[in-house]
Amino acid sequence: MTQPRRRSAAILTALTTVATTLGLLLAGAPPATAAVSTGHGVGHLSENGVSWIGSYRLDDGSLVFCLEVGKKAPTGHDYQFVDGAALGRFATDDLARLAYISRTAAPSADPTEAAAGQLATWRIAGLDGRSPEYYAQRAGASGQAVLDRSSQLLAAADAPSGASRGVMASVALTPADDDGRMTVTSGLTVDFLSTGPTALAPNSHSGTMSLSGAVFDDGKAERTISNGETLSITTTGTDPTSTVVASVRYNDLPYGSAFTAGHAGDDVQQVLVARPGSASGSATVTSTVPSTKSFQPIVATKTSAATAGAGEAISDELTVSALVDETRGDLLPGWGLYRPSTPPAAGAVPAVDENGMLPIPVVVESSLLGPFSDPIAPAAEPPTGAPVVCTVEVRIETGPGTYRTPECILPGSGYFVWVERISPSRTPVEQGGTRILPWQSAFGTASEVTFVAPPPAPEVPPAPVAPAVVPVLADTGAAGTGTLALASGAALTLGTLLGIGVLLRRRLTTRLMQPATD
Incomplete structure (x- = not known):
C-alpha cells in the first residue's frame, strides 16, 4: 500500500469512527451485536509497509486484537459479537488471561503497549509455529520493547491480582x-x-x-x-x-474469564474485543x-409485710413487665429478645424460641431503706443520705413475670421502704444491654412500706418501803437505867438508828425527872 493510500485510509477510518461514536451517543443505542472492521487501530507497521502488529478498529469504535494469526486480516469484514467461551478453543485459565488482556492492553492508545498486547494474545492463542521474536520485529526499532512488554503482560496476568x-x-x-x-x-x-x-x-x-x-x-x-x-x-x-x-x-x-469475541467466518481472524x-x-x-428497638422494663412492687417486728425478715415481690406506649415509634411494645452466640443446652431455662432467641436479661436491684422515725412521704427520689439496711438483686432471665427478692432483716423500729432500679450496664452488650432503657421506682410507695413498732415501755415498780421498827425498853432493874431492845433483828439503817437514839434520850429524860418513891 502506497503512502498516499495509507493516509487516505487513516483519514477515512478516523472520520468513520467519529461519526459512528457520535451517532451512538446521540441515539442512546444499546451495545451493538455486530460491527465492521475499518482497518488498523493502534500499533506499529513494519518498515516495508506490509506487516502490522497492534489493534484493529471496528466501526462502533471498538479496538480488537487478532486471535488466529495466519488467517485473513479483519479489515473490511463484518463481525458478529459472541461470548469468548462460545469459540470453544480455550481452556478456562486461558480465557481468564485473554479477558485480562482485553481489559488492560487492548484499549491502549500507546503503539508499543497495543503491539505488546497483540503479541501476548498470539502467545496465548497460538503463534502458528513461529517465535514471538518473529512477530515482534514488525515493530521495527520498537521490536525489543514490544517483545519485553508482552512478556510482562503475561507475567502480570499470572501474578496476584492479575487474571x-x-x-x-x-x-x-x-x-x-x-x-x-x-x-x-x-x-x-x-x-x-x-x-x-x-x-x-x-x-x-x-x-x-x-x-x-x-x-x-x-x-x-x-x-x-x-x-x-x-x-x-x-x-x-x-x-x-x-x-x-x-x-x-x-x-x-x-x-x-468472560470477554467479547468477534467472528466473521472460518477464513477470517477471530478477534478479541477491547472491553x-x-x-x-x-x-x-x-x-x-x-428487633433493634429499645424497650422499657417496669416493675410493680409489694413488700412482704406492712407491719413486722424487729429482727424479722422481709422481702419484696416484683411484677416485671414492659411498657407499651403507642405514641413512641422508637419503643418496642414488648420485651426485647437477643440471639445467644451459644445456644443453651436442651432443657435449660430459659429455652430459645423458634427463632433461636432468648429474652434480654435484666437485673433488678432492690434496696431496703430505713429506719425513718416519721411516716414516709412519697417522693420521686430517696432523700440524700438515706440509711440502707441492705441491697439485694434478682436477675430476670425469663422476661415478664412475678419474682421475689432475697430477704432482709429489720434491725429495729421505725418505717422501712423498698426502692428498686434497673441499670442497662448490668446486661452485656451481646445480650442486648444497649437496648434496655433504665428504670427506677418512686420513693415511698405505700405498698413498699413496712412499719416496725417500738417495744412497749417497761413498768416501773413502786419504791420499796422499810419495815416498821418498834423500839422496846427493857428494864434492867437499875434505877435510872434501861436497855433498848429492838423488835426486829433486821439491820438498821443510819436514819433509823438516829431516830431510836432521839426516842431513847427523851425516855430517859422523862424518867429522871419523875419524883422518887419509897
Whole structure:
C-alpha cells in the first residue's frame, strides 16, 4: 500500500469512527451485536509497509486484537459479537488471561503497549509455529520493547491480582453493635489464577445495597456501599423479631474469564474485543433477627409485710413487665429478645424460641431503706443520705413475670421502704444491654412500706418501803437505867438508828425527872 493510500485510509477510518461514536451517543443505542472492521487501530507497521502488529478498529469504535494469526486480516469484514467461551478453543485459565488482556492492553492508545498486547494474545492463542521474536520485529526499532512488554503482560496476568476466573459477592447481617443496632457488611471475593479465591481489600469497588425490614441511618432502604464497609441498620416493624432481607450488587467489575469475541467466518481472524470490566457480583441474605428497638422494663412492687417486728425478715415481690406506649415509634411494645452466640443446652431455662432467641436479661436491684422515725412521704427520689439496711438483686432471665427478692432483716423500729432500679450496664452488650432503657421506682410507695413498732415501755415498780421498827425498853432493874431492845433483828439503817437514839434520850429524860418513891 502506497503512502498516499495509507493516509487516505487513516483519514477515512478516523472520520468513520467519529461519526459512528457520535451517532451512538446521540441515539442512546444499546451495545451493538455486530460491527465492521475499518482497518488498523493502534500499533506499529513494519518498515516495508506490509506487516502490522497492534489493534484493529471496528466501526462502533471498538479496538480488537487478532486471535488466529495466519488467517485473513479483519479489515473490511463484518463481525458478529459472541461470548469468548462460545469459540470453544480455550481452556478456562486461558480465557481468564485473554479477558485480562482485553481489559488492560487492548484499549491502549500507546503503539508499543497495543503491539505488546497483540503479541501476548498470539502467545496465548497460538503463534502458528513461529517465535514471538518473529512477530515482534514488525515493530521495527520498537521490536525489543514490544517483545519485553508482552512478556510482562503475561507475567502480570499470572501474578496476584492479575487474571481471574470469576468474582463473587457476599452480604452478611451481624449482631448488634455498641449502639444496639444491627450491622450489615458486603464483600467481594475474586478467584485469581495465582492465589485462588481471595477477598478484596475494603473499598475496592462500589455497589448498591437494598434492605427490606430495616433501614440505614438516613432512614432509607437503599444506598451506595463499598465492599468491606460495615453499616448500621435499624429494623422496622413493632414485633420483637424482624425478617430482614439485604441484597447487594456490584456491576462492571474488572474480573472473570468472560470477554467479547468477534467472528466473521472460518477464513477470517477471530478477534478479541477491547472491553472494560463487565463482571458482576450479587448476593442476598434473609434472616430473622431481634428487633433493634429499645424497650422499657417496669416493675410493680409489694413488700412482704406492712407491719413486722424487729429482727424479722422481709422481702419484696416484683411484677416485671414492659411498657407499651403507642405514641413512641422508637419503643418496642414488648420485651426485647437477643440471639445467644451459644445456644443453651436442651432443657435449660430459659429455652430459645423458634427463632433461636432468648429474652434480654435484666437485673433488678432492690434496696431496703430505713429506719425513718416519721411516716414516709412519697417522693420521686430517696432523700440524700438515706440509711440502707441492705441491697439485694434478682436477675430476670425469663422476661415478664412475678419474682421475689432475697430477704432482709429489720434491725429495729421505725418505717422501712423498698426502692428498686434497673441499670442497662448490668446486661452485656451481646445480650442486648444497649437496648434496655433504665428504670427506677418512686420513693415511698405505700405498698413498699413496712412499719416496725417500738417495744412497749417497761413498768416501773413502786419504791420499796422499810419495815416498821418498834423500839422496846427493857428494864434492867437499875434505877435510872434501861436497855433498848429492838423488835426486829433486821439491820438498821443510819436514819433509823438516829431516830431510836432521839426516842431513847427523851425516855430517859422523862424518867429522871419523875419524883422518887419509897
